[in-house]
Amino acid sequence: VNVDCTSIVGEDGTKLSGDQASRILDLVGVVVNRNTIPGDKNSMDPSGIRLGTPWISQRGFDEKKTRQLADIMADVLLACAPHSVDTVRKGKQRRAKLDFNVLNTARLKIRKLAESAGIDFKYEKSRYPHFYYIDDRSKSSVFELNGARVRQVLDYAASCDMSALEKGKSAVTTIATPKGIIKCTLTHVNANTYQLKVPPAKVGVVGTWLRDLSDGYTSFNLNGEKDFSAKRLPGPFVVRDVKRKNVRVEANSRSPLQSTGVEKPFYIGISSPVEKEALPSFEWNESEGELKKTALNQVHRDLGGRMVPFAGWEMPVQYTGIFEEHLATRNAAGLFDVSHMGVYDVRGADAASFLDAVCGNDCGGLQPGESLYTHFLTPDADVIDDTLVYRRGWDDYLVVVNASNDDKDRTWLESVRDGIVRIDNARPSARTYGYNAVIRNLRDPKSGNDMRVDIALQGPKSRDVLFAMGVDDETRKRVMALKRTELCDAVIGNFDLIVSRTGYTGEKMAFELFVHPDRAVDFWNAVMKAGEPFGVKAIGLGARDSLRTEAGLPLYGHEMGLGSGKFDGRDLGVAEGGFGSYVKTYKPWFIGRDAYVAREKERKGVVIRYTFDEQRTRMAHNGDPVMxxxxxxxxFVTSCAIDGQRFITGQAYVDLKYAKEGTPIGIHQGGNMDRPAGMAKVVSRFAKL
Incomplete structure (x- = not known):
């Protein structure tokens, strides 16, 4: 039996893939092969499935049973809701979801059909996690929920306030299922384990519902309507039937919200918002003060740095020349003072829940030693800032923000945590998940020995320079093992560092090095001394901008965020800036999610990278018209600079139909419409450095 799945189409035009069809049928109890069909371009993404009829005939299936099997398969496939998700490395990927009732009705039919065909051995009728059914029973009526992200699962799946549920305590909660809302008791055992006591008559429903949600293919819609959203729980997690009871029946009376969930921004089955005074919108008024100086200010002056105001700081724009510094970074290594940037840590059992509420990317999905690029959004999906989040431990994150937004970002994060600003337009009195997270400013002397500032070493020779400073064998091995975006703690040249393979230049070999500010000057000088044989140079803001522009990286206020919109248009959002794949709409909720999804459906343009056809042409500027x-x-132009080949390159926001690589465009440099437009062409979004 061969089946073409492409007749099943989602709201966004996505066709059901053979891969998703086979995975969903496997959950039902039908094993099929993925199969390409005419027109498929990639065998890794087939559009069909194949069922081996010789195998089922050997199992005792005659023509009647085979027709019954085909009918069940058709019911399942026709009920699928295909959709696409945007991924960083693989682009658009096809996904699908299925209604809970359709899934479990089909399971029971397949079980009955298999039994009717006859089985010549003794078998278990249910054995989780391999197979389970909605009519399963339990002797204890208690499930143990276990997994690295089970706390976040319960943020979305249970009505109670998870931040208020302390270890060793219990709370009354409800679990909303397609079979009704079920009152349960939830006990916090440890960071990765909770126990859920369920009414005996509802054990099969609750257990199957949670297990199906863990698999990630089950619709959140409780009314049976097709669910074309990307929403899924952060699974997988284990839902195990336990014999030994460890549940306190008494609810935690200190938290009256635990049984109602009225202040949570989202959970599956959440009802209409309760009438309550709306929280105020976040407002920020920037005030100019005296220019601040980093600890390296005099060092820059001694090196001949030309100092300029930048984001409230006095910083070097160049030392020996922007182009020379640009090439030094590309060919050897460049040392950047980025100690003016904001550095925080977010700690505690609530850290992952909090960061996943305030960030568009999947912070909870990081393993210790990994980092990601993400954004803080308003409830309207406007960009507050873009940021890097590093996971140092399961309950310990490092967050680095733009210097120009440091005070604003910290105020926003603390206001969200403390429940004093609006975070959701549909539920304007809601409070964030993870409000017990501890936020510290690591540039504040109150952080003591934990204080950190950022100094970046970027370029192909940067790792050689670090090793030349002096490392032991274990440290060398640890740093050598770092892949891009990974981090570790290390002692290099007697400096206690957080070492991360990240940066803002597009270089494959690049590091951001977090050092105590009291040792910043000594560390800078040590890097310059060790790097002298390798050609290391100090790099100013000018080359920093040309490097990131050449690489296709965004600057807040240019490619996205406040002030990025031109010609009376709205400020550019994350997707307009070309970084929509870093917003994970599969997360059930985060600040700005619904507005982002709605905005994405109406988006008309995107930021591209361009290069002028001729070397000898005028520089373009932010806001120059593109024709x-x-x-x-x-x-319009968002950024422009000279690249490593002495061509003028940049980034521009253009209508979607002009975003294809190779498209010719014209740019009126300086906004002068009386002169002929300089001719350029769209090039790859990110430079292949």
Whole structure:
């Protein structure tokens, strides 16, 4: 039996894939093969499935039973809701979900059909996790929920306030299922384990519902409507039937919200918002003060750095020349003072829940020693800032923000945590998940020995320079093992560092090095001394901007965020800036999620990278009009700089139909419409350095 799955189409035009169809049928109890069909371009993403009829005939299936099997398969596949998700490395990927009732009705039918065919050995009728059914029973009526992210699962699956549920305590909660809302008792055993006591008559429903949600293919819609959203729980997690009871029946009376969940921004089955005074929107008024100086200010002056105001700080724009510093980074290594950037840590059992509420990317999905790029969004999906989040331990994150937004970002995070600003337009009185998270400013002397500032070493020779400073064998091995975006603690040249393979230049070999501010000057000088044989140079803001522009990386206020919109248009969002794949709409809720999804459906343009055709042409500037071949304005320049080949390159926001690589565009440099437009072409979004 061969089946073409492409007739099943989602709201966004996504066709059901053979891969998703086979995975969903496997959950039902039918094992099929993925199969390409005519027109498929990639065998790794087939559009069909194949069922081996010789195998089922050997199992005792005659024509009647085979037709019954085909009918069940058709019911399941026709009920699937295909959709696409945007991924960083693989682009658009096809996904699908299925209604809970359809899934479990099909399971029971397959079980009955298999039994009717006859079985010549003794078998278990249910054996989780391999197979389970909605009519399963339990002797204890207690499930143990276990997994690295089970706390976040319960943020979304249970009505109670998880931040208020302390270790060793119990609370009354409800679990909303397609079979009704079920009152249960939840006990916090440890960071990765909770126990759920369920009414005996509802054990099969609750256990099967949670297990199906763990698999990630089950619709959140309780009314049976197709669910084309990407929402899923952060699984997998284990839902194990336990014999030994360890549940306190008494609810934690100190938290009256635990049984109602009225202040949670989202959980499956959440009802209409309760009438309550709305929290105020976040407002920030930037105030100019005296220019601040990093600990390296005099060092820059001694090196001949030309100092300029930048984001409230006095910083070097260049030392020996922007182009020379640009090439030094590309060919050897460049040392950057980025100690003006904000550095926080977010700690505690609530840290992952909190960061996943305030960030668009999946912070809870990081393993210790990994990092990601993400954004803080308003409830309207406007960009507050873009940021890097590093997971140092299961309950310990490092967050680095732009210097220009440092005070604003910290105020926003603390206001969200403390429940004093609006985080959701549909539920304007809601309070965030993870409000017990501890936020510290690591540039504040109150952080003591934990204080850290960022100094970046970027370029192909950067790791050689670090090793030349002096490392032991174990440290060398640990740093050598770091892949891009990974981090570790290390002692290098007698400096206690957080070492991360990240950066803002596009270089494959690049490091951000977090050192105590009291040792920043000594560390800078040690790097410069060790790097002298390798050609290390100090790099100013000018080359930093040309390097990131050449690489296709965004700057807040240019490619996204406040002030990035031109010609009376709205400020650019994350997807307009070209980084929509870093917003994970599969997360059930985060600040700005619904607005982001709605905005994405209406998006008309995106930031591209361009290069002028001729080397000898004028520089373009932020806001310069971009034209098509007919002289119509199709966008505007966001950034421009000289690249390593001495061509003028940059980034621009253009209408979607002009974003294809190789498209010719015209740019009126300086905004002068009386001069002919300089001719350029769209190049790859990110430079292949």
């Amino acid at each position: 098509n071949a007919d002289g119509e304005r199709i966008g």
